[in-house]
Amino acid sequence: MRYTTVAAVGLAMFVHAAPARAADETPAKSKIVAVDLFKNGLAVVRREATLGKPGVYVLDDVPEPVHGTYWVESTGSVETVVKMREVEVPAAEAPPGNLQDDLAGKKVTVHFKGDRKAPVVGTVMKLKPAKAADALAGPARFLVLQTPRGRIYVEASEVAAVEAETAGDTVTRTRPRLLLTLGATEKAETKVTIRYLTRGLAWAASYKIDISDPKTLALEQHAVVRNELADLDGAEVRLISGYPSVAFAHVRSPLSPKTSWAAFFQELNRGEAWDSVVASNSVVTQQVVGNPRAPGFDLGLGAIPAGEGVDLHYQSIGKRTLAEGESLALTVAKGTTDYERVVEWLVPDTRNESGQYDGRGRGDDGDDAWDALKFKNPLSYPMTTGPAVVTAGGAFNGQRTSYWVNSGEETMLRVGKALSVRTRAVEHEQQPKDGSGRDPIWVGGRQFRKSTVEGELAVSNHRKEPVQLVIRRRFSGDLVQAEGSPKTSLREEGVYSINRRNELMWNLPLKAGEERKMKYSYTVLVPF
Numbered sequence: 294m295r296y297t298t299v300a301a302v303g304l305a306m307f308v309h310a311a312p313a314r315a316a317d318e319t320p321a322k323s324k325i326v327a328v329d330l331f332k333n334g335l336a337v338v339r340r341e342a343t344l345g346k347p348g349v350y351v352l353d354d355v356p357e358p359v360h361g362t363y364w365v366e367s368t369g370s371v372e373t374v375v376k377m378r379e380v381e382v383p384a385a386e387a388p389p390g391n392l393q394d395d396l397a398g399k400k401v402t403v404h405f406k407g408d409r410k411a412p413v414v415g416t417v418m419k420l421k422p423a424k425a426a427d428a429l430a431g432p433a434r435f436l437v438l439q440t441p442r443g444r445i446y447v448e449a450s451e452v453a454a455v456e457a458e459t460a461g462d463t464v465t466r467t468r469p470r471l472l473l474t475l476g477a478t479e480k481a482e483t484k485v486t487i488r489y490l491t492r493g494l495a496w497a498a499s500y501k502i503d504i505s506d507p508k509t510l511a512l513e514q515h516a517v518v519r520n521e522l523a524d525l526d527g528a529e530v531r532l533i534s535g536y537p538s539v540a541f542a543h544v545r546s547p548l549s550p551k552t553s554w555a556a557f558f559q560e561l562n563r564g565e566a567w568d569s570v571v572a573s574n575s576v577v578t579q580q581v582v583g584n585p586r587a588p589g590f591d592l593g594l595g596a597i598p599a600g601e602g603v604d605l606h607y608q609s610i611g612k613r614t615l616a617e618g619e620s621l622a623l624t625v626a627k628g629t630t631d632y633e634r635v636v637e638w639l640v641p642d643t644r645n646e647s648g649q650y651d652g653r654g655r656g657d658d659g660d661d662a663w664d665a666l667k668f669k670n671p672l673s674y675p676m677t678t679g680p681a682v683v684t685a686g687g688a689f690n691g692q693r694t695s696y697w698v699n700s701g702e703e704t705m706l707r708v709g710k711a712l713s714v715r716t717r718a719v720e721h722e723q724q725p726k727d728g729s730g731r732d733p734i735w736v737g738g739r740q741f742r743k744s745t746v747e748g749e750l751a752v753s754n755h756r757k758e759p760v761q762l763v764i765r766r767r768f769s770g771d772l773v774q775a776e777g778s779p780k781t782s783l784r785e786e787g788v789y790s791i792n793r794r795n796e797l798m799w800n801l802p803l804k805a806g807e808e809r810k811m812k813y814s815y816t817v818l819v820p821f
Contacts, residue, residue: 493522628671
């Protein structure tokens with residue numbers, strides 16, 4: 294027998310071993326009947342199938358569950374196996390794969406690059422699939438043909454095209470299949486429910502707030518659902534609001550055909566890295582922990598009691614048909630409520646935890662005045678975290694993040710900077726003439742001196758209408774006096790500071806064209 298070798302590169306020859314379907318396996322269909330969607334890319338899927346007499350049933354749909362969330366529910370005994378199967382798929386729907394397998398037994402003409410080699414005509418040999426361990430070595434070097442003159446090994450870098458005379462309408466592909474083994478039962482039909490948590494389906498919330506009416510606010514909650522999982526046909530869809538704990542969200546179950554033990558243990562060793570990264574985005578996820586709630590506002594803490602158990606809210610949007618890759622946008626709920634327009638001016642604390650001046654506001658969003666809306670959640674369930682657009686008379690006013698608000702709970706939403714309300718804040722340390730305050734004060738082994746700080750806040754209204762002004766001045770130390778009888782409160786972040794963290798809040802009306810000044814003073818311990 295004669296062997297001929299022709300230069301070529303990159304034509305994969307081997308695939309993982311895939312046994313043919315056993316004769317006693319019965320094809321079955323399953324359907325996604327319900328999905329519960331979180332906002333962080335995860336969804337709880339409920340899939341159902343109806344089985345007949347005891348035996349092995351084969352499903353085409355193989356889930357990709359999060360580790361520890363795959364459960365099978367049935368009145369009978371059911372075991373699950375995931376196996377690889379060789380299946381025939383339409384050639385027009387399958388991307389080019391392994392030429393040795395796709396064209397096995399077919400007569401082909403191999404054309405080479407350039408004019409130096411004549412085309413080779415032969416029959417593609419059907420080779421025994423390589424074992425999985427051997428396949429890891431990479432694609433085979435040769436495409437093997439049988440010709441009247443003998444066997445030819447073709448290398449691919451020289452191949453320009455392969456022409457198949459009788460390629461056929463189907464090709465063989467290796468696909469995972471879900472096998473359900475139903476134990477002994479006297480029932481003619483057994484319904485099987487498969488539940489699991491997986492990625493690919495999620496929703497994003499947003500709000501539209503219309504303040505065209507000067508007294509009543511109209512709120513609409515919108516949702517966008519995007520399906521990157523599988524086709525939905527009349528599936529019940531529920532939107533979940535809350536902050537669930539999914540400790541293994543970053544770990545794919547070993548049941549998945551797209552993972553390995555090496556990948557599984559690597560994901561386990563990452564801890565909760567995937568979950569913590571997702572949770573850092575408060576708009577995409579259900580972030581409630583650390584929710585600012587428009588921090589520092591004098592808001593009513595009352596809310597309408599609703600629900601029992603954990604703080605997760607399920608909002609049904611009915612049965613939906615949504616193909617993979619499609620998106621759905623809809624209005625989920627509407628409500629109206631009274632509201633108050635205010636101008637809020639936050640003057641941040643400019644001292645660090647030791648009482649030293651550092652000139653920074655530490656995340657307090659500067660010291661600009663903002664137009665804001667003060668209202669209660671009018672919906673019968675919580676408002677989840679998401680962007681909120683404010684309009685008036687059809688005109689866009691602004692967009693801001695609205696954080697979690699329970700039903701009936703009060704919140705504050707900033708709209709835009711109040712440029713017509715001018716503000717000015719100044720402070721200076723007083724130097725005592727009698728030399729007092731220069732003696733050291735020892736705290737925790739460090740020397741401090743007590744300094745008195747005097748400050749002044751000035752505001753002026755350049756609008757043609759009165760405004761309700763909320764001023765919040767944050768500082769470190771002990772209050773001595775303040776004009777205008779502001780409300781004084783301690784801030785929790787000052788628990789471990791040398792100086793207590795405080796906030797003064799004035800709530801006062803400001804007439805059109807009016808200017809107001811408020812003076813205050815406090816003492817602070819500053820390191821020598």
